Every structure is written in C-alpha cells, then in structure tokens.
Amino acid sequence: MSDAPFKNPGWAGNTGEFDLTEADVRGTEFVGHRPPEGGHPAAAPSYPYMLADKAPDAPLFEGPYKERLEKIRGRYPNARAVLLPALNLAQEIRGHVSPETMDAVAEELGLASAYVRGVATFYTMYNKRPVGRHLIQVCTNISCNLCGADEVLAAFLEHTGTEMGETSADGNFTVVEAECLAACGFPTCVQINSRYFENVNEADVPQILDRLKSEEGEG
Amino acid sequence: MAYPYRHEKEVRLLSEHFGDLEARTVEGWKARGGYEGLARALEIGRERVVEEVKTSGLRGRGGAGFPTGLKWSFMPKDQTRPHYLLCNADESEPGTFKDRELIRWTPHQLLEGCLIGAYAIGASHCYIYLRGEFFEATQVLARALEDAYDANLAGKDVLGSGVDLDVTLHVGAGAYICGEETGLMNSLEGRRGEPRIKPPFPAAVGAFGMPTTINNVETLCAVPGIVKNGGDWYRQWGTEKSPGTKLFCVSGHVNKPGNYELPLGFPLMELIEDVCGGVRDGNALKAVIPGGSSVPIMTAEECSACSLDYEGVVECGSMLGCASVIVMDETADIVKQVRRMAYFYAHESCGQCTPCREGTAWATKILERIEDGRGTEEDLDTLLQIGDQMTGTTICVLSDSLAAPVRSSIEKFRDEYLALIRRGERVGAA
Ligand SMILES: Cc1cc2nc3c(=O)[nH]c(=O)nc-3n(C[C@H](O)[C@H](O)[C@H](O)COP(=O)(O)O)c2cc1C
Ligand code: SF4
Numbered sequence: 001m002s003d004a005p006f007k008n009p010g011w012a013g014n015t016g017e018f019d020l021t022e023a024d025v026r027g028t029e030f031v032g033h034r035p036p037e038g039g040h041p042a043a044a045p046s047y048p049y050m051l052a053d054k055a056p057d058a059p060l061f062e063g064p065y066k067e068r069l070e071k072i073r074g075r076y077p078n079a080r081a082v083l084l085p086a087l088n089l090a091q092e093i094r095g096h097v098s099p100e101t102m103d104a105v106a107e108e109l110g111l112a113s114a115y116v117r118g119v120a121t122f123y124t125m126y127n128k129r130p131v132g133r134h135l136i137q138v139c140t141n142i143s144c145n146l147c148g149a150d151e152v153l154a155a156f157l158e159h160t161g162t163e164m165g166e167t168s169a170d171g172n173f174t175v176v177e178a179e180c181l182a183a184c185g186f187p188t189c190v191q192i193n194s195r196y197f198e199n200v201n202e203a204d205v206p207q208i209l210d211r212l213k214s215e216e217g218e219g
Numbered sequence: 220m221a222y223p224y225r226h227e228k229e230v231r232l233l234s235e236h237f238g239d240l241e242a243r244t245v246e247g248w249k250a251r252g253g254y255e256g257l258a259r260a261l262e263i264g265r266e267r268v269v270e271e272v273k274t275s276g277l278r279g280r281g282g283a284g285f286p287t288g289l290k291w292s293f294m295p296k297d298q299t300r301p302h303y304l305l306c307n308a309d310e311s312e313p314g315t316f317k318d319r320e321l322i323r324w325t326p327h328q329l330l331e332g333c334l335i336g337a338y339a340i341g342a343s344h345c346y347i348y349l350r351g352e353f354f355e356a357t358q359v360l361a362r363a364l365e366d367a368y369d370a371n372l373a374g375k376d377v378l379g380s381g382v383d384l385d386v387t388l389h390v391g392a393g394a395y396i397c398g399e400e401t402g403l404m405n406s407l408e409g410r411r412g413e414p415r416i417k418p419p420f421p422a423a424v425g426a427f428g429m430p431t432t433i434n435n436v437e438t439l440c441a442v443p444g445i446v447k448n449g450g451d452w453y454r455q456w457g458t459e460k461s462p463g464t465k466l467f468c469v470s471g472h473v474n475k476p477g478n479y480e481l482p483l484g485f486p487l488m489e490l491i492e493d494v495c496g497g498v499r500d501g502n503a504l505k506a507v508i509p510g511g512s513s514v515p516i517m518t519a520e521e522c523s524a525c526s527l528d529y530e531g532v533v534e535c536g537s538m539l540g541c542a543s544v545i546v547m548d549e550t551a552d553i554v555k556q557v558r559r560m561a562y563f564y565a566h567e568s569c570g571q572c573t574p575c576r577e578g579t580a581w582a583t584k585i586l587e588r589i590e591d592g593r594g595t596e597e598d599l600d601t602l603l604q605i606g607d608q609m610t611g612t613t614i615c616v617l618s619d620s621l622a623a624p625v626r627s628s629i630e631k632f633r634d635e636y637l638a639l640i641r642r643g644e645r646v647g648a649a
Contacts, residue, residue: 020238027323027359030243034358040368043361046388048354075387077301077427083409084392088351122411122569125351125393141313141563142512142556143470143545146649179395179563180313180512181352184470184543185224185477194354 026195038068045072045085047092048194050125052133052215054095060104065089069108079109087120096127132167132174134212136160137191140177143184148202152188153177155205172213222324224477226494230456230464233440234480237324243359245366248327254372256443260335261380268339272442274450276462281307281398281435282511282541284461284529287442293422294340295430302342303426305407305433306333308349309391309398313512313563314543317466317478318436322349323356325440326363332439334373334384335446340432344385348403351391361388395567399615400433402569413569414615435541437466457483461528465542472499472548472649487525491546502548505647506632510540512560513620515627516553536627552647553632554639557624558586564621575618578609582625589636592643599629599636 023029038044047068061069072085086105091097097120106116120126127135138144138153153175157164160173167174183189186198190208197208222238241247248254260268273288294302306329310318322329329347337345349357364386367373377384389407396402397412404426406412425431441463445453454462461483467490470476474496481490487509491498498504504519509527515537517525525535532539547556565579582605588594606622613619629636638644 020240024240026355027243027362030240031358031362034361039361040365042368042373042385042387043364046349046357046361046390048358049351049390050354075385078408080409081407081427084406085390088390088392119409119411123351123392123394125391140559142508142559143314145556145559146471146545146547146551148649179566180311180315182310182316182319182350184314184316184545185468186316187470187476191352196355 035064036068037064038071041071041074044068045075045088047088049088049092050135050193051092051095052193054130054133056094056096056098056130058093060090060093060101061086061108065093080111082109083111083116083119084123087116087123087126091126096130098129130167133172134174134192136173136175137178137181138175139179139181139183139187139189139191141180143180144187144189147187149188151202152190152200152205155202156190156209159205159209173209224475224479226479228485228489228494229480230482231480232444232456232464233321233325233328233437234466234478236328237320237478239324242325242327243363245327245363245370245372248325248331252447253327253443254331256445256447257331257334257372258378260338260446261378261382265339265341268335268446271446271450272339275445275453276450276457276460277438277441277445277453278461278529279435280437280441280465280541282312282513284539287434287438290422290432290434291336291340293420294432295422296341298341301344301427301429302340303429303431304333304337304340304342304345305400305403305426305431306336306345306347306436306439307398307400307403307433308347308353308436309395309403310353310436311350311395311398312541312543313560314468314470314508314545315511315541316468316470316543317541319353319356320478321436321440321466322353323359326360327367328440328443329360329436330364330367330373330386332442333386334377335442336432336434336439337384337386338382340430342432343383344387346387346389346407346426348389348391348397348407350397351393357388357390364388394569395563396569396615396617399617402615403433404431411569413571414617416614458526458528458530460530461539465527467527468541468543469495469546470543471546472502472551473497473546474499481527483528484531485527487522487527487544490527490544491522495546498546498548500548502550504546505549505551506547506553508537508545508547508624509542510538511543512545512563513616513623514538514540515623516557516631517627518631547649550647550649552645552649553628553635554586554590555645555647557628558583558590560624561586561621564617568617572613572618574609574612578605578618579621581605582609582621586625589639592639594636594640596637596640598640599633602626603629
C-alpha cells in the first residue's frame with residue numbers, strides 16, 4: 001500500500017484512488033450490530049468465530065448462545081449437520097477448540113466424542129490450542145508469492161518476535177502461513193482474526209501491528 | 220472513483236454495481252432492476268425457467284464449465300422427497316477471487332440467483348456454503364438475507380406465490396477440498412469434507428441423501444439476468460459454445476490486477492496488455508496459468524493467439540477453469556512456484572486415495588530437493604511418472620490438479636529445472 005499506484009477495494013490503511021471508507025469496503029456499517037442470540041435463523045450459523053477476546057473456560061451454549069444454537073438446529077434436517085456451526089460457536093466463545101470442548105459439543109449434539117474429534121481435526125480453522133489475541137495468517141500461495149509474500153511473512157515474524165505458529169510473550173500475536181485466501185489480485189493478503197488486510201507490503205507491517213495493539217476488543 | 224477495476228472493454232452484467240453501496244440494500248437492489256428475475260420466474264413456472272437457462276447456454280463458473288440448464292434438468296420431477304440447492308461459495312482455488320467480490324458488493328444478486336435456482340429444481344431449501352475465511356463478506360450476506368426475509372423475498376409464500384423458499388448460510392472451517400461438490404455435501408452434513416465416489420450423482424443422491432444440485436456463486440449470479448431478459452439475450456455476448464460474460468480474476472505480474480468482466484472468447488493478450496495495463500515494469504511475459512492453479516501452465520508463445528473461452532484455452536494447451544489468470548513475468552521462478560503449488564495440494568489432499576496422498580507428498584519433497592539444488596535429472600522423470608500415476612486414478616480431481624502444473628512445467632520449462640539441477644542456478648527471483 002505504500003507506493004503502489006493502484007489501490008484495491010480491500011483495506012490496508014488507505015485506499016488511495018479508491019474513495020470509499022474502510023467501513024464501506026468491509027461493510028461494517030451496513031451490517032451493524034449482530035445480536036449474540038442470532039437475528040433471523042437463516043443467518044444464525046454465520047457469525048465470525050475468530051475474535052480477539054477469548055474466554056477459554058466460559059460455559060458453552062448458555063443464555064444467548066443457547067438461543068442461537070436452537071435457531072441453528074431448526075435449519076438442518078439432523079443433529080450431525082449442526083456440528084460445524086456448533087464448533088464455530090464454541091471457538092467464537094472460547095477462542096480455541098480443545099479436546100474438552102469437542103467432548104462438550106459431542107454431548108450437546110448426541111454424537112460420539114471420537115466422531116467429533118475426527119471431524120474437528122479435519123478442518124484447519126479450528127485452533128486446536130490457544131492462539132494470541134490476533135491470529136495473523138499470511139497467504140504465501142502463488143499469486144501473493146509472486147508479489148513478495150515470503151517477505152511479508154518474514155516481516156510479521158520479525159516484528160512480533162515470534163517463530164511460526166508460536167504466540168508472542170505478551171499474548172498478542174500468533175503468526176502462521178496461510179493458503180490462498182481468495183484475494184489474489186490484492187497481494188499480499190493477510191487475514192487477521194476475522195478481517196482481511198490486502199495489498200500488504202513488508203514496509204506496512206509495523207503500522208498494522210501498532211493498529212492492532214491500539215484497537216480494543218476488535219475482531 | 221468508487222470501484223477502481225474498470226475498463227471500457229468490459230461488459231458488466233454481474234459487476235456493474237461493485238463499489239455501489241446502495242446495491243447492498245433490498246430497496247437499492249430493486250431500484251437497479253433486482254428481484255424482477257425472481258418475480259418473472261415465479262410467474263412463468265419452473266420448467267420455463269430451466270428452459271431459459273438452457274437456451275442461454277450458461278456454463279458452470281466453478282471450474283468444470285458444465286451447462287447449468289442441463290444440470291438443473293437432471294433433477295427428478297417428482298416432489299416426493301426434499302430437493303436441495305447448494306451454492307458453492309467455498310472459493311479457494313489459488314488465483315480465484317471473484318466470488319467474494321460478488322458476495323460483498325451484490326449480496327442480493329446472489330440471493331436472487333439462489334431463490335430462482337431453488338425454485339427451478341423444486342427445492343424449498345438452499346444452503347450457501349461459505350468458506351470460513353470470508354467472515355466479512357458473510358456478514359454482508361447475512362444482513363442482506365435478513366432483509367430479504369423481511370421483504371418476503373425469501374421464506375413462506377414468497378411474493379404471494381404460494382411457494383416456500385428458504386436460504387441458510389453455512390460457514391465452513393478451512394479446507395480447500397470442501398469446494399469439491401461431494402466434499403462440500405459431506406461437510407455440510409457435519410462430516411469430514413471427503414469427496415464421495417460418483418455415481419450416484421448428486422441429482423440422485425446428494426446432500427442428506429436427497430436429490431441435490433450444486434452451483435458456483437458466479438453461476439447463480441448470472442441467473443437473474445437470464446430469467447429476466449430471456450436466454451437469447453445472454454447469447455449476444457461470448458461465443459456459440461461459451462456464451463455470455465465471465466469475471467476474469469487477474470493476478471501476478473500485471474500493472475492493474477483485479478476482476479474484469481468480459482465476454483467469453485476475449486483474447487488473452489488483450490486482457491493482459493490492454494485491460495490490465497501490461498506486464499509490470501515493462502518486463503517480458505514468461506508464463507500464464509489461465510484458470511487457477513489446477514490447470515496446465517502456458518508459455519508466452521502459447522498465450523499469443525489464445526482466446527478466453529472454454530474451447531479456446533483447451534486448443535492452446537490448458538483449460539479455462541474458473542478464469543483465474545495468473546501472470547508471470549521474466550523474473551518469475553517457475554520451479555519455486557510449482558513447488559509452492561505442490562505444497563498446497565499436499566496440504567489440502569484429504570488423504571482418501573493413495574495416489575493423491577502419496578503423490579502430492581512425494582512431488583513436494585522432490586521439488587523441494589530440486590529447489591535446494593540437490594536434485595538430479597532423474598528426479599524430473601520421477602515427477603512425470605508420479606504425475607501419470609496421479610491422473611485419472613482417484614475419487615476427485617484434486618490429484619490431477621497437481622499433476623497438471625507439474626507435468627506442464629517440466630515439459631515447457633525444462634531449462635529452468637535443469638539450470639537448478641546442473642548449476643544450482645535460479646532463473647527468477649519472484
Ligand atoms: C478440489 C476441487 C475444489 C473445488 N473448489 C471449488 C470452489 O471453491 N468453488 C466452486 O464453485 N467450485 C469448486 N469446485 C468445483 C465443484 O466441484 C463444482 O463443479 C462446482 O461447484 C459446480 O458448480 P457450477 O456448475 O456452477 O460450476 C472444486 C472442484 C474440485 C475438484
Ligand atoms: S483425489 Fe485426493 S483430495 Fe480427492 S478424494 Fe482422493 S485423496 Fe481426497
């Protein structure tokens with residue numbers, strides 16, 4: 001984003017020629033607040049589940065979350081199909097999906113524990129162990145790679161002082177390599193929790209980290 | 220400027236309202252002619268909707284290019300069991316970035332396409348399977364869907380027609396293979412996203428064991444215009460066998476990467492040179508992958524006379540796939556990029572089939588060795604042999620999808636491999 005002449009409809013701090021605001025691009029104003037109990041059941045399985053604030057020991061499926069789970073159940077012909085939405089919800093609350101969490105989900109849905117583990121471990125977005133407040137996933141697949149993604153990844157590791165996959169001492173950052181994020185025209189694309197940062201250059205990295213530190217409870 | 224990816228040669232049937240914030244609201248979408256296709260569909264009845272889509276010649280935009288109307292006509296006519304429409308919004312083929320744009324800028328276009336598609340195949344429920352990473356686009360779609368329910372465009376008795384049409388958003392959890400249609404069905408059902416053996420085909424036994432049709436986001440987004448204006452209208456663009464327009468996702472070493480909507484049959488070099496402002500820094504073109512990482516790589520020479528329609532790209536030695544054009548200039552390091560692709564497929568293989576599980580892993584190890592300067596010339600033969608063993612031998616085509624770039628790159632860019640093997644020289648830096 002620093003000196004590239006042509007800007008993208010993603011967001012990496014400024015959009016240059018592109019005259020919409022970040023909120024416009026991300027759609028945050030249009031979306032507004034989504035209540036924890038779920039709005040219309042049709043959209044109840046669609047909440048972000050990578051958030052900065054995590055409560056690893058919080059109860060699952062109580063209060064508004066119970067209400068949302070019931071709405072979700074009503075959208076599928078059987079309990080098994082509720083498994084991914086339920087795991088998403090569990091990660092939204094706790095920040096990662098531990099074996100204990102998998103067992104709790106299994107019990108809630110009447111599925112075997114071993115089955116739930118088999119499914120949960122198939123999917124990369126379930127954090128099997130705790131991650132930092134900000135999980136930084138740098139795409140290094142072909143389109144980003146052609147445009148310097150390896151350097152961007154190295155810069156994130158350097159500026160957070162971490163090794164790949166490890167969490168920084170202050171608990172703020174975990175940096176990992178990601179596969180194609182479907183933003184190939186806007187390299188390098190970096191997913192940080194639920195947001196995309198696009199057109200990221202090596203030089204942008206310190207500014208992005210500062211911004212993350214200054215944001216309270218951003219997801 | 221609201222949306223920077225614009226070019227006068229575009230024909231924007233689907234992308235006209237990108238960057239136009241009002242298009243996200245029901246009222247705004249209606250003011251732009253939206254939901255007229257849905258109203259017309261409910262008026263003319265499902266058989267005629269299928270006929271219009273057949274007439275249009277619309278082909279699936281998810282990669283395979285299968286005619287959409289024909290696919291819909293495979294669904295059983297009797298209504299004794301539930302039917303399902305699945306919208307494939309798992310977009311994860313490296314190089315592809317169109318579906319996210321369609322969802323976040325024109326959510327109602329997609330919802331209208333889903334509603335019409337569900338109606339046409341006799342389904343009362345459509346699940347939109349969104350890749351987990353698309354949180355932001357998904358929130359926009361969620362809001363639009365709630366608005367659509369409020370406006371009686373979805374739910375019970377849609378627009379007073381007596382027809383019930385539900386749409387549910389289903390969010391995945393990170394696995395490329397869930398984009399494969401039967402892997403997606405397993406994932407939707409709460410299983411590991413492992414592809415299923417076909418037959419039975421989804422139209423007979425699909426999601427939840429019921430007759431199912433699955434379509435890509437862009438395919439469904441093209442449907443409202445076709446139903447509203449008629450199938451023949453759509454044929455005024457594109458070629459006889461590949462009618463209509465397509466979003467071309469251009470990435471890599473061009474001056475203006477982005478999504479450009481062009482009639483099918485558009486010349487590849489004109490896309491690169493004119494629409495995308497040419498190769499970056501005035502560099503020479505080295506190679507193009509025209510359809511996402513799963514298709515054979517093309518040399519600059521092969522590109523010169525290539526037209527971008529399903530047939531035209533095959534004639535030039537590759538495939539159109541999802542029209543994800545990855546451009547590499549003279550600085551590109553082919554071996555490194557093929558190694559990166561191999562790593563991707565090894566990471567994403569679901570592991571059910573031995574040729575795929577072992578082939579992707581071994582290809583990655585051998586390519587890493589070559590890249591590190593420890594390779595031998597025999598390694599190239601071994602790679603070609605592995606590629607042969609990986610082709611046509613597995614449940615789904617993920618396996619073939621790695622064999623294609625490996626084989627084509629060795630055949631077309633052997634010199635680059637040999638430079639590394641014989642002299643430890645890297646040809647490119649990027
Ligand atoms: C490994 C693999 C991954 C795929 N990923 C996607 C995807 O992300 N999105 C998509 O629409 N189709 C994807 N497909 C193609 C689908 O299987 C299917 O053909 C398509 O969704 C059908 O829709 P269409 O007829 O509208 O193109 C993939 C296929 C394979 C073999
Ligand atoms: S080809 Fe690979 S990805 Fe496809 S089913 Fe077999 S092992 Fe899984």
